[in-house]
Amino acid sequence: MMSTDPVPPAPTTAPASTPPHPRAALHARLLVWFDVHRRDLPWRAATATPWGVLVSEIMLQQTPVVRVEGPWTAWLERWPTPASLAAAPTDEVLRAWGRLGYPRRALRLQQCAAAIVERHDGVVPTAEADLLALPGVGSYTAAAVTAFAHGRRAVVLDTNVRRVLGRLTAGTALPRPHLTQEETRRADALVPGDDATSARWNIAVMELGALVCTARSPRCDDCPVRDLCAWRAAGYPADEHAAARRTQAWHGTDRQVRGRLMAALRDATGPLTREELVAVAGSGDEQAHRSLDSLVADGLVSGDAESFVLGR
Structure with a gap:
């Protein structure tokens, strides 16, 4: 759920200016939170x-x-x-x-x-x-x-990190559809200078975005840096780039048909004919042929004109 703090009507744009950030407090609080709440994922193990x-x-x-x-x-x-x-x-x-x-x-x-x-x-x-x-x-x-993997300083910017840093430092609900130089510059300015702390910082920001500062239902009351958040201070302004975000349809697309063809070939014990693959595609013949040919072009499927197998 969103924060229980009273939320004024959302303005249509982010504020022109945001309050300065106490960088040290941001680092200290988020790293302590991460030590308590981090997920136990196998690729984070010391043996990875x-x-x-x-x-x-x-x-x-x-x-x-x-x-x-x-x-x-x-x-x-x-x-x-x-x-x-x-x-x-x-x-x-x-x-x-x-x-x-x-x-x-x-x-x-x-x-x-x-x-x-x-x-x-x-x-x-x-x-x-x-x-x-x-x-x-x-x-x-x-x-x-x-x-x-190597514990070295880097600026790690995935969707979660971009969202968290955008809310904290720029007061934006969601980042632009494409990464900007300004985002990279702001992120770089926040990454600690030493290798060990910078690696923990990167993963801590990512974890906050995955568990608390989510895209649709941020749990602001549980955020360790909520009082430092420019988005919260501005009254949670709406996503100014909403019109530019288009959710790609899935049902009826070539991607869906390609997935069905790949599933059939993965499960097959031998080659499948073009006719058999068209039958499992669940689409019109033209789309089925087009999707199969695209899989061949991508190197995911191989065969002659009428018999196909997974891989090259």
Whole structure:
């Protein structure tokens, strides 16, 4: 539930200026809160390897934590090193990915493993620039691995962190649809200077966004820094970028049909014909053929004109 404090009518825009932030108090309170409330996730364990952290970050992209814990554990038991994943058959990798969504991420992760073997002797690199050069690794993932796997200072900006920092420092309900340089600058200014504290700070802000400062139902009364929040002080102004946020439809889309085709191929004990795949697509023939052809083009499915299998 939202804070029980009286909330005045929400203005349509964020305030032009916000009060200054006591940075030290912000750090101290949030880190103490994190020590008490942090979730016990397997990729945060002291025994987790940098490779395990990297796998978790790829799996967690657009996928809830609850859906990742089991597959992550099974994945690391099967492919505990980049070298073991790089050498695996693609169809086995895609089957192991299962229903995590966006199966191209599985291919990118295998390509990433191969690059780590070829360029870094099978060891996940420590330099953020080297991480960024790996297939499937963007700026967020590179920063997250730098901080959470190697314990080094980095500016980690996922959706949760952007939302928390936007509310705290800019008084905005939700961040812009795309990351801005100003957001990065403000976030960088708040990250502690030393490696150990900066890594804890990054994960603490992320945890606050996941557990308390959520997008739809923030629990402001439970927030350890509520009195320092510019959004709360401004009376919880509405999301000024709401019109720019469009929720992508799922039912009836090519993505839905692709998911059905992938599920059928994962469960099959042998090749499936085009006719069989069109039958399970649950859509018109044109959309089914288009979706199947796109899976082939993406390297998720292979075969001749009439017989198809998972992987290359």
